[in-house]
Amino acid sequence: MRITRATTWIVGNPWKNWLFVRLDTDQPGLYGIGEGTLNAFARTVEAAIHELAPRYEGMDPFQVETILQRMTRDLYSEGGQIHMNAVAAIEMACWDIIGKETGRPIHDLLGGRYHESLPAYANGWYTGPRAPSAFAERALEVVAKGYAALKFDPFGAAWRTMTPVERTLSLDIVCAIRDAVGPDIQLMIEGHSRFSVSEAIWVGERLAEFSPTWFEEPTHHQKIDSTVEVARRTTVPVATGESFTSTHQFAELLSHNAVHILQPDPCNMGGIWRTRQVCAMADAHYAVVAPHQAQGPVCTALCVQLGACTPNFLVQELFDEFNVDWEREIVSPPVEVVNGHIQIPTRPGLGIELNWSELDKHPYQVQNFLPLFAQGWERREGGDTPVAASAASIPAADEASVEGSAS
Numbered sequence: 001m002r003i004t005r006a007t008t009w010i011v012g013n014p015w016k017n018w019l020f021v022r023l024d025t026d027q028p029g030l031y032g033i034g035e036g037t038l039n040a041f042a043r044t045v046e047a048a049i050h051e052l053a054p055r056y057e058g059m060d061p062f063q064v065e066t067i068l069q070r071m072t073r074d075l076y077s078e079g080g081q082i083h084m085n086a087v088a089a090i091e092m093a094c095w096d097i098i099g100k101e102t103g104r105p106i107h108d109l110l111g112g113r114y115h116e117s118l119p120a121y122a123n124g125w126y127t128g129p130r131a132p133s134a135f136a137e138r139a140l141e142v143v144a145k146g147y148a149a150l151k152f153d154p155f156g157a158a159w160r161t162m163t164p165v166e167r168t169l170s171l172d173i174v175c176a177i178r179d180a181v182g183p184d185i186q187l188m189i190e191g192h193s194r195f196s197v198s199e200a201i202w203v204g205e206r207l208a209e210f211s212p213t214w215f216e217e218p219t220h221h222q223k224i225d226s227t228v229e230v231a232r233r234t235t236v237p238v239a240t241g242e243s244f245t246s247t248h249q250f251a252e253l254l255s256h257n258a259v260h261i262l263q264p265d266p267c268n269m270g271g272i273w274r275t276r277q278v279c280a281m282a283d284a285h286y287a288v289v290a291p292h293q294a295q296g297p298v299c300t301a302l303c304v305q306l307g308a309c310t311p312n313f314l315v316q317e318l319f320d321e322f323n324v325d326w327e328r329e330i331v332s333p334p335v336e337v338v339n340g341h342i343q344i345p346t347r348p349g350l351g352i353e354l355n356w357s358e359l360d361k362h363p364y365q366v367q368n369f370l371p372l373f374a375q376g377w378e379r380r381e382g383g384d385t386p387v388a389a390s391a392a393s394i395p396a397a398d399e400a401s402v403e404g405s406a407s
Contacts, residue, residue, distance in 0.1 A: 001101070002026045003059050006049055006090065009356075010042045010364040011296070013324060014382030015124075017042035017368045018296035019085075020354060021049060023093035025061060032061065032096030033354055035298035036089030036267060040369035041082055048079070048086035061094040062101075064273055072270065084245045084270040091271030092302050092350070099349030106349060107308035110276055117341040118307045119315045121149035121188055123294070124322035127379050130156055130169070132176035139177045143185055146339040149213065149315060151188035152177070155203075157375050160196045171206055178210045186315075187211075189236075191218040192372050193243070197226050204234030214239035214261050224253050231258040239263055241278075242292035245270070250278050254285045261314065265292035266302050279310045288314040297331040301350040304335070308344045316342060330358045 004024045011018040019042045021034045036045045055070040071087045079086075099106045107113050122142045128134040135152065142150050154173035158166060177187060189212045195203065200218035207215055215236045219226040221243040231238035239261035244250055245268050253259055262282045266275045279289045289312055293303045300320050307313045320327060320335045328334045332353050336343040345351030368382040 001030075001060055001062070001097075003056055003061055003094075005057060006053065006093075008046045008049055008089075009359045010046060011330065011359050012362045012365045012368055012382075013296065013327075014365075014368055015370055015380035016295070016382075017364050019045055019089070020296070020298060020359065021089040021093055022354075022356075023056075023061070023090060023097065025097060027101075030097060030100060032093035032098075032100070033298055033350065033352075034089035034091070034093035034096070035296055035302075036085040037295035037299065038081055038085045038267065041085075042364065042368075044082055045085045045089070048082055049089055052086055052090070056090050061097040064091060064094050064098075064271075067091070067094060068270060068273065081243070081245055081268050085267045087270040088267045091273065092266070092298070095272055095305075096349035103348050105308075105344075105346055105351055106272065106302075106305040107344070110272070110305075111309040113308050113344065114311050115308055115313065115344065117338070117343055118304060118313065119149065120147065120318040120337060120340055120342050121151050121186065121290075121315050122147045122322065123151045123317055124319040124380065125150065126152045127322075130173070130376075130378065132169075132172045135173045136176040136180035139181050143181050145321070146337070148184070148340045149186035149188065150177075150181075151190055151216070151317065153190035153192055153378065155191070155194055157373050157377065158194050159373050160194070161199045167203075170203075174207065174210050174212075183211065186213045188213050188216060188239070190216045193217045193220040195219055197229055200230045201233050204230060204236050204238075208235050212236055216240065216263070217242065221249075224249070224256070227253070228256040228258045237261055239290065241265075242294075243268060247274060247277055247281065250281055254281060254287065257285065260285070260287040262287055262289050263292040264289065265294075266306060267295060267299060268292075272302055272306055275306060276310070279306070279312060283312040288312045290314045291316060293317045294319060297327055297334065297352065298350065298354070300335050301331075301345075301352045304342055304344060305350060307342075318342065326358075326362065330355050330362075 007022045009020045019036045024031045095106050125142045154170045216239045218230045241263040242265045264275045264278045269275045291303045
């Protein structure tokens with residue numbers, strides 16, 4: 001079996017354009033799907049996927065490690081998150097092919113199913129005004145859906161430091177949510193790499209009153225020693241790792257023995273194989289993993305497969321129930337959540353398919369990204385200026401056959 005080509009689609013989700021890939025093989029009807037969504041870089045990652053084509057076309061999709069090395073080490077270039085998201089899109093599509101060919105879900109190929117279901121925490125639910133009462137009202141709606149954990153960023157457009165007024169408002173939002181949902185609901189406080197070390201410590205000390213499960217990315221990920229210092233000087237556990245692109249960064253973080261909630265993002269890590277290695281590294285340091293997932297439904301499916309076979313899995317981030325309504329029209333079947341727990345599919349590969357004909361109904365828009373340091377970013381409104389949709393690398397004569405093979 002050989003990989004023949006990759007076809008890409010950019011789909012205009014309002015707060016982040018989703019980038020999907022279909023990886024075809026020389027076996028009729030056998031293909032895999034992947035995703036390489038990266039906030040404001042959908043077209044850039046798309047270009048990287050096709051520029052990497054000589055590294056994976058003609059290869060056996062079962063040879064995941066060799067394909068990874070050809071797309072990374074053999075290039076002798078460090079492309080960061082853009083590079084690794086392109087690699088991940090191809091890598092996860094290879095695993096989808098392997099699963100379909102063997103008739104097994106991916107988790108069965110990576111150690112077998114360990115969990116019956118996966119606890120999830122809701123994200124993307126706070127899209128109203130930045131006011132304590134509005135946050136509290138929305139939080140109650142999420143809890144009413146059955147979620148026992150929810151994450152949010154109360155810090156507005158803060159960067160490095162906050163004024164006294166901003167400090168008060170941010171803490172009032174956390175307080176209002178805690179008062180509304182009670183003591184038994186887990187709260188994950190998102191920092192989005194906003195703060196200096198001193199500001200992060202100040203915030204962390206005051207968050208402790210509200211018993212959050214973690215304080216996420218309080219400082220920028222590029223200075224691991226800064227994150228470690230915050231972790232050692234606050235009683236609230238620090239979680240980090242979503243921005244890392246290599247096992248080496250996780251090894252350095254773990255060597256300090258200060259952060260024990262790791263959040264590898266399978267897209268930034270180049271796919272499920274490297275992410276599973278990070279999970280094992282974490283286990284060796286008595287750490288747990290809560291995979292980051294703020295992309296589209298294919299990445300959600302991948303995280304479910306990863307979590308299912310990971311003993312030191314803690315909780316899974318989930319946006320899907322709080323995304324655009326039409327997400328459920330482009331993926332089949334959509335993620336199933338029962339009482340705040342993701343149900344683990346038994347279908348082969350990733351366990352999902354994309355509805356190719358529906359993708360073109362939601363075109364790329366250049367303003368579809370999260371401007372995390374602009375006022376009102378949390379509304380996730382995105383842009384409203386359509387740009388031509390992308391279905392790159394499809395020869396005109398083949399478009400109908402590609403759409404016709406979707407299931």
